[in-house]
Amino acid sequence: MGLLLRILWGRQSKWQFLFASVGFWIxxxxxxxxxxxxIDVRHxxxxxxxxxETSYIILNxxxxxxxxxxxxxxxxxxxxxxxxxKLPGVEAIGPFTANSFKxxxxxxxxxxxxxxxxxxxxxxxxxxxxxxxxxxSKGKCESLFVWRDEDNFVPVILSSELLRFYNMGxxxxxxxxxxxxxxxxxxxxxxxxxxxxxxxxxxxxRVVGYSDRIPAVLVPNAFMAYANATFGEANKxxxxxxxxxxxxxMDQLGKEIRKRGYQINQEQLRFNNASEILQVVVSLAGxxxxxxxxxxxxxxxxxxxxxxSRAKNEINLLLDIGYTYSSVSRILxxxxxxxxxxxxxxxxxxxxxxxRRIHLFLAxxxxxxxxxxxxxxxxxxxxxxxxxxxxxxxxxxxSIKRK
Amino acid sequence: xxxxxxxVVPSPLAEWDNSQSEVWASKLTLxxxxxxxxxxxxxxxxxxxxxxxxxxxxxxxxxxxxxEQQGKSMSHAQWAAMxxxxxxxxxxxxxxxxxxxxxxxxxxxxxxTETVSKDQIQQYTERLGVAGLLKxxxxxxSFGERQRYAIIRALxxxxxxxxxxxxxxxxxxxxxxxxxxxxxxxxxxRNAGVIVASLGSDIYFDYTKKIQL
Numbered sequence: 001m002g003l004l005l006r007i008l009w010g011r012q013s014k015w016q017f018l019f020a021s022v023g024f025w026i027x028x029x030x031x032x033x034x035x036x037x038x039i040d041v042r043h044x045x046x047x048x049x050x051x052x053e054t055s056y057i058i059l060n061x062x063x064x065x066x067x068x069x070x071x072x073x074x075x076x077x078x079x080x081x082x083x084x085x086k087l088p089g090v091e092a093i094g095p096f097t098a099n100s101f102k103x104x105x106x107x108x109x110x111x112x113x114x115x116x117x118x119x120x121x122x123x124x125x126x127x128x129x130x131x132x133x134x135x136x137s138k139g140k141c142e143s144l145f146v147w148r149d150e151d152n153f154v155p156v157i158l159s160s161e162l163l164r165f166y167n168m169g170x171x172x173x174x175x176x177x178x179x180x181x182x183x184x185x186x187x188x189x190x191x192x193x194x195x196x197x198x199x200x201x202x203x204x205x206r207v208v209g210y211s212d213r214i215p216a217v218l219v220p221n222a223f224m225a226y227a228n229a230t231f232g233e234a235n236k237x238x239x240x241x242x243x244x245x246x247x248x249x250m251d252q253l254g255k256e257i258r259k260r261g262y263q264i265n266q267e268q269l270r271f272n273n274a275s276e277i278l279q280v281v282v283s284l285a286g287x288x289x290x291x292x293x294x295x296x297x298x299x300x301x302x303x304x305x306x307x308x309s310r311a312k313n314e315i316n317l318l319l320d321i322g323y324t325y326s327s328v329s330r331i332l333x334x335x336x337x338x339x340x341x342x343x344x345x346x347x348x349x350x351x352x353x354x355x356r357r358i359h360l361f362l363a364x365x366x367x368x369x370x371x372x373x374x375x376x377x378x379x380x381x382x383x384x385x386x387x388x389x390x391x392x393x394x395x396x397x398x399s400i401k402r403k
Numbered sequence: 404x405x406x407x408x409x410x411v412v413p414s415p416l417a418e419w420d421n422s423q424s425e426v427w428a429s430k431l432t433l434x435x436x437x438x439x440x441x442x443x444x445x446x447x448x449x450x451x452x453x454x455x456x457x458x459x460x461x462x463x464x465x466x467x468x469x470x471e472q473q474g475k476s477m478s479h480a481q482w483a484a485m486x487x488x489x490x491x492x493x494x495x496x497x498x499x500x501x502x503x504x505x506x507x508x509x510x511x512x513x514x515x516t517e518t519v520s521k522d523q524i525q526q527y528t529e530r531l532g533v534a535g536l537l538k539x540x541x542x543x544x545s546f547g548e549r550q551r552y553a554i555i556r557a558l559x560x561x562x563x564x565x566x567x568x569x570x571x572x573x574x575x576x577x578x579x580x581x582x583x584x585x586x587x588x589x590x591x592x593r594n595a596g597v598i599v600a601s602l603g604s605d606i607y608f609d610y611t612k613k614i615q616l
Contacts, residue, residue, distance in 0.1 A: 003503070003511055010502060317498050320459070321512050322486035322560070325479060401479075 004331045007314045012307050017339065020299035025343050027292025028384060029350060032377050034286030036355050039374045040362060041278050047368045054091060055247045056126065056213050058265040059084070059257060060240045075237040084241070087256050089249030094126040096216065096240040097224045100232030101196035105205070107188070117192075120216040121224035126242045127157065131209030144208040147223035153204045154192065157218040158185070160210040182210055196231035214242065215265065297388055304332055304392070305399055312403050329396040336392050344385055351377070404470055404489055404563040406433040406456065411465035413451045425614045426452060428465070433596065435563050438587070438608055441600040443616035449600035450495055452616065453568045456598070457492050458482040487515050491562040493570045497553040501542030505533065505552050508541055513559040527555045530585055532578065547573040554582055558589045565590055567599045583607035 061074045076084075076095070085093050099119045106114035124130060124145070132141035145155050163182060171177040189206040211218065228234050245253055257264060308315065315328055352373055359371045408431045412421060421427040426441075427448070433439060443449050454460040455467065458474065467474035469485070477485070486492075499508045509524050519527075528534040531551040541549055550573050557565060565586065571579045587608065590597050599608060 003507055003514070006503075007500065314500065317500060318511075319483070320486075320494070320498050321556070322483055322515050324483040 004318070004328070005335070007318065008307060008311045008328070008331055010311070010314075012310060016299065016303045016306075020296045020303060021339055021343060023292055023296030023299065024340075025347055027289050027294075027296055028343065028347050028381065029354075030289030031286050031293060031384075032289075032347070032351050032381055033354055033358075034282050034289055035380055036351075036374055036377045037358060038279060038282045038286065039376060040358070040369055041282065043370060044362070044367045054244050055250055056128075056242055056244055057250075057254075057257075058215070058240055058242050059262045060265075062261060062263050075239050076241055077237055081238075081241065083260075084243070084257075087253055089246045089253040090243055091246060092125070092244040094123045094242045094244070095238035096242065097121045097221065097228065098236070098239060099194075099224065100228050100236050101194055102231075104193045104195075105190055106193075107190045117217055119219045119224065120214075120240075121219055121221045122214060122216075122242055123221060126214070126244065127218075128211055128213040129157075129209055131155075131157070145220055147220040147226075149226060151223075153189075153206070154219055154223055155208040156205050157209045157211050157214075158207045159215045159217070160212055161215050162217070163210065194227055194231050199231060201231075293384065297391075300336065300388075300392065301395055304336070304396060307332065308396070308399050308403055315400065315403060325397065325400050329393070329400045332396050333389070333393040336396075337389055340385055340388060344381060348378075348381065351381075404435055405468075406564065407431070407468040408433075409466045409468070411455065411463050411467055413448060413455060413460065413463040415451065415462075416448050417464070424616050426616050431614070433564075433598070435596045436594055437611045438590075438597045439599070439612045439614060440608070440610045441598060441616060442613055443600075445602065447616045449616060450568055453492065453495075453566050453598070453600055456564075456566060457490060458485065488561045490564045490566065491557045491560055492566040493550075493553050493557045493568060495568040495572075497546075497549050499541040499549055499553060499556070502540060504538050504540055505544070506537040508552060509556055509559060512556045516560050518560050519558075524555070524559070527558065527585065528552075531555065531581055545573075547575075547578070550574060551578070551582065554586065558585070562593060563595050565595055565597045567597065567601075569601055570599070571601070580607050 059076075061076070063074060081093065081095070084090065097120065103117050103119060104114050105117045127145075131144045133144060134140075135142045145157060147154060160182070163180070163185065166177075167179045171179045185207050186209075189204050191202060192205045193200060193202050195201075205219075225234070228236070254264060318328055319325070355373050355377075356371070359369045362369045363371070408426060408429075410428050410430070411426070412428050416427055419427075421429075424447075425431060441449055441452060451460065455463055455474075458477070461475055469477075469489070472481075500511070503511070505528070506524070513519060513524065525534060525537075528537060528551075531554070533548055533551045533555075536544055536548055536552075541552065544552070550570065554567075554570055557567075567586070571582065574582065584607070586597065589595075597608070599610075
């Protein structure tokens with residue numbers, strides 16, 4: 001072996017092989033990490049979907065010319081609610097309770113800023129997030145979205161959609177209005193005054209969280225019940241209702257609802273969009289890795305061709321004294337297998353380290369991950385190794401015969 | 404292994420009058436164990452015959468047989484096996500690796516079949532007076548010295564036939580006698596035939612047959 005290696009490699013430059021090895025190393029790593037992340041994302045989406053056996057939809061009656069000035073007609077009466085509840089796929093039904101009293105919101109520091117705001121309330125079970133603070137003495141997260149009769153503070157959950165509308169629509173076109181990041185909004189309490197039935201009360205309020213599901217300015221149900229009973233009119237029929245439905249029956253139910261002339265506002269599937277974008281990005285990264293891999297492999301092939309054509313005379317001499325083509329090409333093939341083996345052996349520890357960091361990060365973001373390198377990734381590494389080995393061996397055999 | 408030539412004519416000689424030749428365009432059988440001298444003026448294809456027999460040339464008409472096997476039908480692998488175990492050759496241009504030492508050149512051949520030991524290699528080089536050059540690169544040796552290494556290399560394998568193409572052109576009489584003795588000894592050990600293409604009359608071989616090209 002030693003003698004033949006010297007004959008073939010003798011005075012050849014090794015730089016191109018070092019170069020190609022580094023390229024192959026980087027390409028393999030990028031590709032394998034991309035495959036792992038792809039698998040992780042799919043796992044996360046799948047576990048989310050499994051949780052999402054139920055979906056939420058929000059119904060309201062269409063505003064038409066006929067009912068535009070007769071607001072009572074656009075509310076759901078108890079008979080209609082009963083019918084909707086019995087539709088196939090409906091698991092729970094929650095009425096929106098709107099305020100039947102007057103609300104004015106203002107910020108003391110900003111003189112003159114005051115506006116009427118419509119409040120709504122839905123049962124807590126229909127909220128997608130309930131903000132809470134961790135109470136170490138009780139060992140659990142205490143809900144911030146509660147209200148008791150004596151409380152002078154009203155927590156508000158704002159629709160993230162509404163804030164986006166404000167920031168992207170109102171603030172962007174109106175120079176007097178600043179754009180407000182969600183975290184900033186939460187820092188500033190504001191005052192509200194509620195009045196009706198000849199009475200009024202002033203309270204403090206603050207945004208404590210955001211909802212992707214319910215497009216409204218939400219207050220706790222208890223506060224809404226108290227305020228409606230005291231300053232307005234209790235038990236008014238709801239103008240909107242939120243339905244908890246089985247995702248599998250969603251399409252069928254959608255048809256039934258539209259048939260009855262109601263409008264649907266389906267919950268934003270923001271997460272799905274994000275994960276799809278992420279999958280595309282990861283696929284692109286994987287593609288770049290694969291491209292690296294292929295290019296560096298081509299450099300390998302060309303370099304071997306160069307070795308063979310430089311050692312043409314020596315190879316002919318070897319054949320003259322009884323060597324076979326395959327004994328000559330085997331030398332180079334074994335050489336390549338050793339280089340590739342080193343690449344694989346050094347890529348995997350780095351791969352394990354990177355994947356570990358990614359998994360830690362995902363776990364911190366509350367995503368469910370299986371913290372190990374997928375067998376698919378290991379398989380892909382092994383397959384890449386075998387494919388380049390076989391292909392290189394074939395190429396060497398033919399180019400030595402052609403030389 | 405019996406070598407038979409049936410009406411073989413190499414393409415460079417196709418235009419010639421081959422009626423006087425005992426080899427070209429006629430039937431010839433070479434039996435293992437014979438020591439054959441190929442006699443011809445230069446340019447009549449002595450080297451060509453050697454290369455046809457060694458499988459390096461296939462540009463001929465007619466048929467060449469090794470026992471029953473046709474030369475042209477043999478694959479690359481079959482030729483390689485033939486060159487490892489049935490036919491050995493000393494090339495006119497020697498074909499040694501100039502960057503490798505005498506010993507390395509011999510090892511390149513010997514490692515294919517492990518026919519002889521390191522001690523035997525040492526003995527052979529001593530007999531031909533080139534033992535001192537084992538560690539010298541062939542590129543730095545004289546042609547006569549390299550010729551002796553090429554002869555030794557040809558003996559480091561089993562063979563039925565040994566082809567010698569002008570093997571002694573750069574050797575003095577003393578060295579020719581030593582080399583001839585070694586060659587005949589080794590051929591007898593293997594019960595092998597020897598074919599010598601030479602311009603001169605190599606008196607140190609007891610030829611059993613002379614053939615005119």
